[in-house]
Amino acid sequence: MTANLASQDLWPAPSANGAVDATVQVPGSKSVTNRALVLAALAAEPGWLRRPLRSRDSLLMAAALRSLGVGIEEGVGPDGSGEAWRVIPPDRLRGGSTVDVGNAGTVMRFLPPVATLADGPVRFDGDPRAYERPLHGVIDALRALGARIDDDGRGALPMTVRGGGALEGGKVAVDASSSSQFVSALLLSGPRFNQGVEVRHTGRTLPSMPHIRMTVEMLRAAGVQVDTPDSGGEPNVWRVSPGALLGRDLTVEPDLSNAQPFLAAALVTGGRVVVPDWPARTTQPGDALRELFTAMGGSCELTGQGLVFTGSGRIHGIEADLGEVGELTPGIAAVAALADSPSTLSGVAHLRLHETDRLAALTREINALGGEVTETADGLHIRPRPLHGGTFHTYDDHRMATAGAVIGLAVDGVRIENVATTAKTLPDFPEMWTGMLGN
């Protein structure tokens, strides 16, 4: 684990002068935007994506789909209101390009199945960290379903999918204990495989179930038949029937996981933050923040204005299995480091394979500020200690940067290395943060 030496800029994280009181418009969900782009690209007719997230991960997804022949026109919606992208699927997906996945799990896992439908080879490459993130579940499953893939035998990037214009599909077993995205990836393209797809998860644990539910709901909204464990099917088995996908007119919800640092600011300063357009019902894991941050000392109410979240001035530790909502772990760890009692976060061993080894990174960086964090087999134990300023390294991880900013609210002199890494999913984070603080 090494800090990115090319990006040593230090951002002085602003400390809060008092209780925050702000309304924060949070940009669109990464997970919804990137699923919507894939489904729209595979559809039988054009569709609209309103309020899409414009960030590194979603722009990489759009660029990759364009290289496969998909038309994506960026502009305003049919009624002239707000940003909207029109997605025009091609008659035939085109091979011959190289897809840059950056360090986007959604791009590196969701697009290889799409590439099997292209009429030629599609090479996949990305950031150095992308070479280390697990992809074997997708590669092995696609081979079992009839695809030809050239890799170096590690089951990881870089690799080339030799698209043959179609894929047979059918039944496949996959161990998705290292990433739920293996399952989502196979389901998203499943309706376009000749036999559809039946995915059986064989591993002991399966993280991020809400994200799999998001995949299923979005497929169904595109007219696809999906049988799931939730709908009376066998446990750990998902079945997607072959068929055409409808073009949709879809409005992307705000990214509730990216709302986390702002809600945390209300908790840490005993203030109030309103997030407009918080959905009344959603598959986003960030919705669990209402419960988690309430248990940690805040209170919230879903009103006509959005989610109104209020801190009490006290922060409590928490014992929580975060397996379903792993991407919330860095933000919860940051708040837990400032709490009045210890916390134990469990169920997140797979975070060692995220943008960085998040368990190691959080432990090292919080401890460097005087904290007492220890890694467990599947999470973190956090004993709050008086913290002091210092450099908070971020390891090219957007959620490390926002976690450091949360700590900086309460601790003078925290400097965040490479805050620009937040552009992976939240490009305007520094401006939004200072705006929230009234600076």
Ligand SMILES: O=C(O)C1=C[C@@H](OP(=O)(O)O)[C@@H](O)[C@H](O)C1
């Ligand atoms: O499908 C998705 O959109 C995601 C699934 C989760 O991945 P893992 O299951 O690999 O944790 C999550 O952490 C990631 O941020 C987004």
Ligand SMILES: C=C(OP(=O)(O)O)C(=O)O
């Ligand atoms: C794990 C994450 O991203 P990715 O989609 O790259 O897996 C994340 O955003 O926390």
